[in-house]
Amino acid sequence: MTRESLWIGALASSLLACGTASAACTTTIGSVMSLTGSLGVLGQQIAKGAQLAVADLDAAGGVNHCTPELSLLDDQTSASVGVDAAKKLVDVQHVPAIVGALSSGVSAAILTSVTTPGKVVLISPASTSPTFTELAKAGKTGGYWFRTTPSDALQGVAMAKVALDAGYRKVAVVYLNNAYGQGLSAEFAHAFTTLGGTVTQNVVYNPSQPSYRSEVDKALKPAADALLLIGYPGDGTTIAREWISAGGTQKFLLPDGLESQDFVNDVGAQYMKNVRGTAPGSVTTPSLDTFRQEYRKKFGELPTQAYIPNAYDGTVLVGLAMDYAGSADGTAIRDSLRKVTDPRGEKIYAGVAELKKAERLIAQKKSIQYIGASGPLQFDKYGDINSPMVVWSVDGTGKVKHTSMVTVDEIAKLRAKMAL
Incomplete structure (x- = not known):
C-alpha cells in the first residue's frame, strides 16, 4: 500500500469514526407510568404509545441529531414510588x-416535589x-405542566349528559x-344536579382494601337508577362485584379509568x-389513521381504551420541542411546546414521514403545528387542552x-347552560 493510500485510508477511518460518534449520541426522554398496581392493566398499553413515538422520532432522524431513548419507570400506581422514579x-x-404519570395523584406528587422545582417538563x-x-x-407549576388529555371539568359534564340522556x-x-x-366526582355532581339530576349518595373509598361492603351498603340507600363508579381496575372490580352481589342495579356509569376489557x-x-362510559376521545385527523396503522404493525390491534394516542402525542411533542429549541433543557422545551403546536404553522401529522418533514422545517426556522393522533393539542396558558x-x-x-x-361544542353549551 502506498503512503498516499495509507493517508486516504486513515482519513476515511477518521471521518467514519466522527460520523459514528455523532450517531452514537443519545437523548433520553423520561417516562413514569403505572405498569403495575391498580392502573397496571391500562398502563402497560399506554406505555406502548410512548414507545412507538420514540421509534418514530428515531426513524425520522432522531432528536437534535441524536438517537432518542425512552427511560420508562414503573410507579406501581403509588405516589411515593412515582416520586422516587421521577427523582x-x-x-x-x-x-x-417526563411523559407521565397516569394517575392524577402520582402526577401531582411528581409535579410539586420533583419536576417544577427541578425545572423539568411533566x-x-x-x-x-x-x-x-x-x-x-x-x-405553582412554573409553566412546566402540560397534558394531552382534557380535564375532568369536561368529562364530568359529558358524563352528566350521558346519564340524563339515558x-x-x-x-x-x-x-x-x-x-x-x-375531582371527577365533584365535577359530575355539580353538572348532574345543576342540569336536573340527583346524586343519592357520594361515597369515597380508599384503595387496596380486601372488601368494600360498608361503602357499597352506604351507596345502596336510597335506591338509585344507576351507579357511577370512579376508580381503577382491581379495586373497581371488587366494588362492582360486591355491588352486584348486594342487589344493586346493574346499570353502570363508568369513566375512563375503567374503560378496560380486563x-x-x-x-x-x-x-x-x-x-354507559365516557373517556377522552380523539378528533378524527390524518394522524389517528397513521397512528393506528403503525401501532398495529408494531404491537398488534389497538385496544379499545383511552390514552394510548395521548402518550404517543406527548412523547412526539417533547421530541419536536427539543428539536425546535436545539436543546435538551427543560425550560427551553417548556417554551418550545407551544411553538410546535402553533396554529399559524405548517401542519405536521403523526408518522415517520411527517416527522421527517417537521425536522426539515424546524431546521429552516419555520413554524409548525403538530396535529396529533388525539387531536389538535392547543395548550392554553395552564397547559390544558379541549x-x-x-x-x-x-x-x-x-x-x-x-x-x-x-x-x-356540546360540552361548551352545557357548561354555558350550567352557568346561567
Whole structure:
C-alpha cells in the first residue's frame, strides 16, 4: 500500500469514526407510568404509545441529531414510588422532560416535589384532575405542566349528559380517594344536579382494601337508577362485584379509568350489559389513521381504551420541542411546546414521514403545528387542552366498544347552560 493510500485510508477511518460518534449520541426522554398496581392493566398499553413515538422520532432522524431513548419507570400506581422514579430520572439520568404519570395523584406528587422545582417538563397523557388547572392558575407549576388529555371539568359534564340522556335521574356515586376520584366526582355532581339530576349518595373509598361492603351498603340507600363508579381496575372490580352481589342495579356509569376489557371480563360480562362510559376521545385527523396503522404493525390491534394516542402525542411533542429549541433543557422545551403546536404553522401529522418533514422545517426556522393522533393539542396558558369525550359501552359479545361522541361544542353549551 502506498503512503498516499495509507493517508486516504486513515482519513476515511477518521471521518467514519466522527460520523459514528455523532450517531452514537443519545437523548433520553423520561417516562413514569403505572405498569403495575391498580392502573397496571391500562398502563402497560399506554406505555406502548410512548414507545412507538420514540421509534418514530428515531426513524425520522432522531432528536437534535441524536438517537432518542425512552427511560420508562414503573410507579406501581403509588405516589411515593412515582416520586422516587421521577427523582431517579431527574437527579441521576438528568432528563429534561417526563411523559407521565397516569394517575392524577402520582402526577401531582411528581409535579410539586420533583419536576417544577427541578425545572423539568411533566406532560401527562392521562391525568385528568381539575387540580392541575388550579395549581397552574396559582402559579405553582412554573409553566412546566402540560397534558394531552382534557380535564375532568369536561368529562364530568359529558358524563352528566350521558346519564340524563339515558333517563337516569338518580345516581349513586362511589369514587376513589385520590385527586382523580375527588375531582371527577365533584365535577359530575355539580353538572348532574345543576342540569336536573340527583346524586343519592357520594361515597369515597380508599384503595387496596380486601372488601368494600360498608361503602357499597352506604351507596345502596336510597335506591338509585344507576351507579357511577370512579376508580381503577382491581379495586373497581371488587366494588362492582360486591355491588352486584348486594342487589344493586346493574346499570353502570363508568369513566375512563375503567374503560378496560380486563375489568369487564373480571367483573363478568353478563353483569355489564347496561354500561354507559365516557373517556377522552380523539378528533378524527390524518394522524389517528397513521397512528393506528403503525401501532398495529408494531404491537398488534389497538385496544379499545383511552390514552394510548395521548402518550404517543406527548412523547412526539417533547421530541419536536427539543428539536425546535436545539436543546435538551427543560425550560427551553417548556417554551418550545407551544411553538410546535402553533396554529399559524405548517401542519405536521403523526408518522415517520411527517416527522421527517417537521425536522426539515424546524431546521429552516419555520413554524409548525403538530396535529396529533388525539387531536389538535392547543395548550392554553395552564397547559390544558379541549377535546371531545367518547361514549363507550359493552356489546352483546362482552366487548368494550365506542358508540358515540360528546363533542367539544356540546360540552361548551352545557357548561354555558350550567352557568346561567
